[in-house]
Amino acid sequence: MRGLGDDVGACHYDRVASTSASAGALLRHVRTGRARSRADLVALTGASRNTVSARVDQLIAARLLEEGGRGGSTGGRPPTLLQFNSRAGCVLAVDLGASSVDVAVTDLSAQILATVGHPIDIADGPEVVLAEVDQLAQKVLAEAGLTPADVCAVGVGVPGPVEFSTGRPSYPPIMPGWHDYPVPSAFGRYGCPVYVDNDVNVMALGEIGVAGSEQDLLVVKVGTGIGCGVIVEGRVYRGAQGSAGDIGHIYVGQPDGRTVGCRCGQENCLEAIAGGQALLRDARAAGLPVRTVRDVVQLAAQGDGAALELVRDAGRTIGTVLAALVNFFNPHRIVMTGGVARAGVPLLAGIREAVYQRSMPLAARTLEISVSEAPDLSGRVGAARMAIEEFLAEDSVAVLASER
Amino acid sequence: MRGLGDDVGACHYDRVASTSASAGALLRHVRTGRARSRADLVALTGASRNTVSARVDQLIAARLLEEGGRGGSTGGRPPTLLQFNSRAGCVLAVDLGASSVDVAVTDLSAQILATVGHPIDIADGPEVVLAEVDQLAQKVLAEAGLTPADVCAVGVGVPGPVEFSTGRPSYPPIMPGWHDYPVPSAFGRYGCPVYVDNDVNVMALGEIGVAGSEQDLLVVKVGTGIGCGVIVEGRVYRGAQGSAGDIGHIYVGQPDGRTVGCRCGQENCLEAIAGGQALLRDARAAGLPVRTVRDVVQLAAQGDGAALELVRDAGRTIGTVLAALVNFFNPHRIVMTGGVARAGVPLLAGIREAVYQRSMPLAARTLEISVSEAPDLSGRVGAARMAIEEFLAEDSVAVLASER
DNA sequence: CCCTATTCGTCGGGCCGCTCAACAAATTAG
DNA sequence: CTAATTTGTTGAGCGGCCCGACGAATAGGG
Numbered sequence: 001m002r003g004l005g006d007d008v009g010a011c012h013y014d015r016v017a018s019t020s021a022s023a024g025a026l027l028r029h030v031r032t033g034r035a036r037s038r039a040d041l042v043a044l045t046g047a048s049r050n051t052v053s054a055r056v057d058q059l060i061a062a063r064l065l066e067e068g069g070r071g072g073s074t075g076g077r078p079p080t081l082l083q084f085n086s087r088a089g090c091v092l093a094v095d096l097g098a099s100s101v102d103v104a105v106t107d108l109s110a111q112i113l114a115t116v117g118h119p120i121d122i123a124d125g126p127e128v129v130l131a132e133v134d135q136l137a138q139k140v141l142a143e144a145g146l147t148p149a150d151v152c153a154v155g156v157g158v159p160g161p162v163e164f165s166t167g168r169p170s171y172p173p174i175m176p177g178w179h180d181y182p183v184p185s186a187f188g189r190y191g192c193p194v195y196v197d198n199d200v201n202v203m204a205l206g207e208i209g210v211a212g213s214e215q216d217l218l219v220v221k222v223g224t225g226i227g228c229g230v231i232v233e234g235r236v237y238r239g240a241q242g243s244a245g246d247i248g249h250i251y252v253g254q255p256d257g258r259t260v261g262c263r264c265g266q267e268n269c270l271e272a273i274a275g276g277q278a279l280l281r282d283a284r285a286a287g288l289p290v291r292t293v294r295d296v297v298q299l300a301a302q303g304d305g306a307a308l309e310l311v312r313d314a315g316r317t318i319g320t321v322l323a324a325l326v327n328f329f330n331p332h333r334i335v336m337t338g339g340v341a342r343a344g345v346p347l348l349a350g351i352r353e354a355v356y357q358r359s360m361p362l363a364a365r366t367l368e369i370s371v372s373e374a375p376d377l378s379g380r381v382g383a384a385r386m387a388i389e390e391f392l393a394e395d396s397v398a399v400l401a402s403e404r
Numbered sequence: 405m406r407g408l409g410d411d412v413g414a415c416h417y418d419r420v421a422s423t424s425a426s427a428g429a430l431l432r433h434v435r436t437g438r439a440r441s442r443a444d445l446v447a448l449t450g451a452s453r454n455t456v457s458a459r460v461d462q463l464i465a466a467r468l469l470e471e472g473g474r475g476g477s478t479g480g481r482p483p484t485l486l487q488f489n490s491r492a493g494c495v496l497a498v499d500l501g502a503s504s505v506d507v508a509v510t511d512l513s514a515q516i517l518a519t520v521g522h523p524i525d526i527a528d529g530p531e532v533v534l535a536e537v538d539q540l541a542q543k544v545l546a547e548a549g550l551t552p553a554d555v556c557a558v559g560v561g562v563p564g565p566v567e568f569s570t571g572r573p574s575y576p577p578i579m580p581g582w583h584d585y586p587v588p589s590a591f592g593r594y595g596c597p598v599y600v601d602n603d604v605n606v607m608a609l610g611e612i613g614v615a616g617s618e619q620d621l622l623v624v625k626v627g628t629g630i631g632c633g634v635i636v637e638g639r640v641y642r643g644a645q646g647s648a649g650d651i652g653h654i655y656v657g658q659p660d661g662r663t664v665g666c667r668c669g670q671e672n673c674l675e676a677i678a679g680g681q682a683l684l685r686d687a688r689a690a691g692l693p694v695r696t697v698r699d700v701v702q703l704a705a706q707g708d709g710a711a712l713e714l715v716r717d718a719g720r721t722i723g724t725v726l727a728a729l730v731n732f733f734n735p736h737r738i739v740m741t742g743g744v745a746r747a748g749v750p751l752l753a754g755i756r757e758a759v760y761q762r763s764m765p766l767a768a769r770t771l772e773i774s775v776s777e778a779p780d781l782s783g784r785v786g787a788a789r790m791a792i793e794e795f796l797a798e799d800s801v802a803v804l805a806s807e808r
Numbered sequence: 809c810c811c812t813a814t815t816c817g818t819c820g821g822g823c824c825g826c827t828c829a830a831c832a833a834a835t836t837a838g
Numbered sequence: 839c840t841a842a843t844t845t846g847t848t849g850a851g852c853g854g855c856c857c858g859a860c861g862a863a864t865a866g867g868g
Contacts, residue, residue, distance in 0.1 A: 243766050
């Protein structure tokens with residue numbers, strides 16, 4: 001059918017409409033609110049009513065969907081409304097930090113049903129730490145009135161690089177003894193898939209929104225160090241060695257020519273100048289009565305002038321790096337999270353100042369820079385969402401249906 | 405089938421094997437050399453012999469594949485070898501620059517059959533320029549002994565942002581009068597799909613290799629300005645507004661505190677310090693006998709000390725920016741192209757020096773930094789490859805088969 | 809030289825999934 | 839109360855794909 005001329009300049013544009021009609025895709029449409037009835041699903045996927053009906057029946061049999069009354073008529077038979085049953089199962093979410101661990105059980109909407117935190121030392125090694133995690137998990141499950149058999153998936157965020165496909169940390173700098181340890185093996189009792197990833201990637205997934213909206217997104221975590229989760233078209237981008245997003249050690253030139261050493265051995269790394277530890281150091285040097293990074297952030301939140309200025313300065317420094325990344329990556333959004341992000345407004349102000357000054361207007365104009373609503377929770381929620389998305393994307397229908 | 409424990413930690417790893425067995429996928433396997441017979445295709449795709457045979461028959465009918473003798477036996481009947489018939493059609497490749505345009509006809513392996521260049525002024529607007537392109541296209545076609553009916557697809561690279569799906573430039577800074585002009589309409593006579601993209605993206609596609617190997621890649625073009633094509637998992641990454649890779653205006657702090665104005669109105673942009681124009685300016689300031697950027701590059705290639713040092717310095721500056729991007733993006737490879745890249749070794753040396761000094765060792769260790777083999781051709785070859793890949797990925801089988 | 813084992817490609821039967829068309833159900837408009 | 843409209847379900851049919859079986863072409867052994 002050449003030569004008609006109607007396909008001139010037509011490029012693969014139809015991909016928008018030709019969405020898959022797999023069970024997972026249908027479920028996602030309902031979960032994200034894009035569809036509320038079988039008819040909506042037909043319109044969205046382009047599949048036949050028959051196909052959609054069959055799939056929906058499967059999903060209902062797996063208890064992942066429920067029928068919920070009738071919707072408003074538009075001049076004909078009213079549709080039977082569908083809704084996601086977020087209580088069809090639960091997931092375990094583990095947010096492993098350098099000095100503490102948080103464990104939560106959530107439903108399939110990542111709503112936390114119960115959660116516990118506990119101080120740990122990640123350097124105690126995987127056996128000790130994961131034994132503790134196991135204890136905590138049993139505790140939260142009991143608290144939520146659930147049993148190990150109810151767990152559909154486990155999501156774990158760890159503070160270091162991970163080979164995602166195997167769930168093994170790979171030469172993590174701050175996790176001695178964890179290299180190549182099969183983290184999933186610690187959750188064998190649940191007999192379900194275990195997904196392990198870098199904490200920053202996990203948080204990034206949490207910030208996408210359950211929609212899995214196909215966005216390009218940066219999630220910048222400013223805690224003790226500084227890291228960045230990269231989302232390309234709704235999926236985590238990892239790069240060649242899985243170290244993408246490692247922006248903490250980007251070199252930052254200082255206007256006054258001053259030099260700051262970093263724990264990595266280099267000088268003038270971003271996190272050595274604007275990370276949590278740097279903030280604490282500078283605050284102490286300025287004579288502020290602070291013992292931890294948290295104290296500095298709190299002081300700033302209370303309106304202390306010196307603390308505010310320190311946070312704002314850190315924001316400016318981070319902003320200069322982000323400005324370059326905005327030009328290069330042109331994201332839809334940037335979300336700040338991590339301990340220092342709790343400072344909120346002053347940090348954002350510094351970042352925005354630098355970004356809007358130094359990025360190309362086209363890329364910066366519609367760029368949204370915000371702070372995560374609950375920086376403390378984003379690790380757990382992200383881990384839960386990672387587990388949920390991965391689980392529901394697979395043949396979860398079969399799994400849940402075979403269980404009855 | 406829960407509770408067996410055998411899926412613990414098992415994540416979607418099977419995607420590697422579960423490759424699609426569509427005609428396009430089979431063709432790709434043969435084109436990339438991964439498969440040389442039907443049996444290879446069966447092993448690669450996991451599809452049944454039957455299915456593969458049917459698809460291959462279609463491809464042979466469309467003349468995209470040919471049977472070529474028998475391969476060596478491994479103890480049984482020897483396989484009938486398959487080979488890609490790169491002469492099943494041809495594509496037009498157009499590399500539009502600010503002051504010149506190159507047009508080429510290539511076969512389906514992006515081998516140039518004939519090519520012509522011509523000086524233009526892009527500011528003359530689309531009608532004038534594209535009329536000239538049309539002339540050139542007819543010339544190269546005639547030279548190669550082909551007719552418009554033989555053209556399967558057209559690929560065009562333009563020096564500015566383009567909305568890929570429609571082939572319309574969008575507010576291109578250096579192409580006055582081109583905004584929203586439907587470039588594909590100029591090629592209506594060929595009655596085939598026309599693919600238009602930013603020249604840097606086009607070059608990036610050219611550097612992937614015909615394989616479409618799923619790599620993460622940066623292609624940095626250093627010409628008058630500096631731009632960067634971003635390849636994520638083998639596909640062009642464009643970002644929110646399609647301006648991803650716009651690294652020419654990243655702010656670069658100067659150690660000596662000196663300030664350089666950029667044509668964009670900002671100060672100390674990368675391209676104002678290390679771009680082709682900057683190189684020319686600095687060379688003149690140093691008293692070198694040069695009239696164009698090309699002269700500077702040539703001088704360096706001839707071993708002129710001052711020119712070499714200038715190029716190397718530009719490399720270092722570009723390297724400092726790339727070092728940050730390497731940490732963030734963690735690419736497998738970086739390929740340099742564009743006019744200044746012809747300088748080769750000294751540019752690379754400067755870049756490597758800065759990158760290896762300032763990037764994280766993990767990301768830098770296996771990073772490959774190289775210069776395109778033919779910086780002058782990469783625009784044309786890239787445009788051709790873009791057209792070929794897009795064309796062959798679609799239902800080209802049906803198109804070619806229906807033609808007989 | 810013949811026979812067997814092995815590998816490659818093709819042919820027919822059958823299953824699965826999807827679409828199309830027709831029909832039942834539930835509502836609005838007139 | 840009837841016609842029109844929209845929704846969901848049921849049955850028929852079609853195409854794609856896999857499975858098993860068979861012919862083809864070679865290597866190796868007696």
